[in-house]
Amino acid sequence: MNRLPSSATPSASSRHELRILIILSALMSFSSISTDMYLPALPTLVSDLHTDIGRVELTISSFLIGFSLGQLFWGPISDRIGRRLPIAAGLVLFILGSFGCAGSETIGQMLGWRVVQAVGACAGPVLARAMARDLYARERSAQMLSLLILMMAVAPLVGPLLGGQILAFWSWRAIFLVLTLCGVAALVGVWLLPETLPPSRRSTVPLRETLVSYLALARDPRLLIYAIAGGFYYGGCYAFIAGTPFAYVDYYHLSPEIYGFLFGANVVGLMVLNYVNSRLVVRFGSERIFRFGSWIAAISGVVLAINARSGFGGIPGLALPIFCFMSVSGFIVANSVASALASFPRQAGAASSLVGAMHYGSGVLSAAMLGWFADGTPWPMGWIVGAAGIGCLITALLQTRLAPALTLAVETA
Structure with missing residues (x-):
């Protein structure tokens, strides 16, 4: 159910909703621009910071560590004090981290500043998801998340x-200086964002009990199964993100500019299927499209x-299956997140934080395994992405068979 003010006229309500969508999509894009924009520079970092490929790939893992752990902090805080102030605080940290990365002289400094950057960057996406849950019910929330992902996909396309x-x-x-300026611009614009969590709906649970609530x-199973399935998928995505700069630029000797175009093609596919999902999810349901x-x-x-192992097809042999894998983010991410959060309207911030931490935590593992x-x-x-896809499917099928019985057990416990 749309919770925008009932007194608003249809045209005013539509403009208000569009403004919220634009702002939330910009906030969600910080996870993408923080990594995607510097991907073409990964091979250059090896020589400039006097290190090796494995350690440079850890700049992605270190970012994901900060990104996943930071979400566990921002969500509960926002459930208590509202969404806007935590977003602003996160953007300040993002600005400091990005500027620190720009001035790094060693790989150790880069890794440290990437963690700071990530802790700040994660406030936007996690609280944008919680805001969508604040405003909309399950199927409508999945629809709006698809539109958000569609709009914010401009960042990984352009990045x-x-x-x-x-x-x-x-x-x-x-x-990284450009990323610093992006953070400053977002900090200025965040004051146009309305508060979506009124005081009457805020949590009164003490923060010291946050760990207990996370464990609960x-x-x-209403959250866990969807989070695990999405985690497998995110693991595959970050293996692609960390692996393709070296597969395309180093192994197949493509220029960074051409690599950018190949990367952007995947984002176009993601955008198209997110739009398709936003049109179909109300009709067919989020669970069916997710499977x-x-x-x-x-x-x-x-x-x-198979193609990565055998070399079959060369660059097209990698690019085409990667395009298919990344495009179905439009069917997997929004629907799994909306389904995971549907049962927790009063804990949307904490639930969104936990789901995000599990998703990006799997990215830490896959990016580290790649190194x-x-x-x-x-x-x-290739084999990490393949294993991640199989894990996502198995978990999604288990959800179909086990979730009703497990949910009944939770409700009767």
Whole structure:
């Protein structure tokens, strides 16, 4: 149910909703721009910071560590004091972290500032999801999350292209300076965002009890199964994000600019299927579309693994299955998040934080595994994405069979 003021006229309500969507999509984009924009520069960082591929790939893992753990903090805070102030505080940390990355002289400094950047960056996405849950019920929430992802997909579409151009004319440090300016602009614009959590609906649970509430949420199958399935999928996504710069630029010798275009093609597919999902989810239901997307993720992941191992198809042999895998984010992410949060309207911030931490935590593992098993070929990326797709599908199918019985057990406990 839409919770916008009933006294608003249809046109005023539509403009108000559009403004909220634009602001929330910008906030959700910070997870993407913080990584996607500097991807073309990863090979350059190896030489400039006098390190190796494995340690440079840890700049993605360190970001994901801060991003996943930070969400566990912002969600409960926002449930108590509202959404706007925590978002502003997060943006300040993002600005400091981005500026610190720009001035890093060693890989250790870069890793540390990436954690700071991530702790700040995660406030936007996690609280944007909670705001969508504040305003809308389950199916409408999934629809609005798809529209949010569709709109914010401009960031990963433009990010690698812009990063490649900045790298061509300046350096990787300028990329982080641009991110600093993005944070400043968002901080100025956040004051246009209305507060979606009125005092009457705020949590009164003491923060010291947050850990207990997280443990309770983590044991609840209504959230856990969807979070695990989404976590598998995110693991595959971050194996792609960390692996393709070296697979395309180092192994197949593509220029950073061409890499940006290949990366952007995946985002176009993601945008299209998010739009399709926003049109179909009310008719077919979020769970059915989620399972369909899981099947596609599993099949395309297996094809990618086979091609990466055999070398079949060269660059197209990698790019086409990756395109299919990444595109079905439009069917998997919004629907799994909306389904996970549907049963927790009074704990939307904490539930969103836990789901996000599990999703990005899986990215920490997959990006780290990519560094551990790096052999100079696309094979490690291929088998990690393939395993992630299979895990997503198996968990989605288990949800279909087990969730009703487990939910009944929770309700009667």
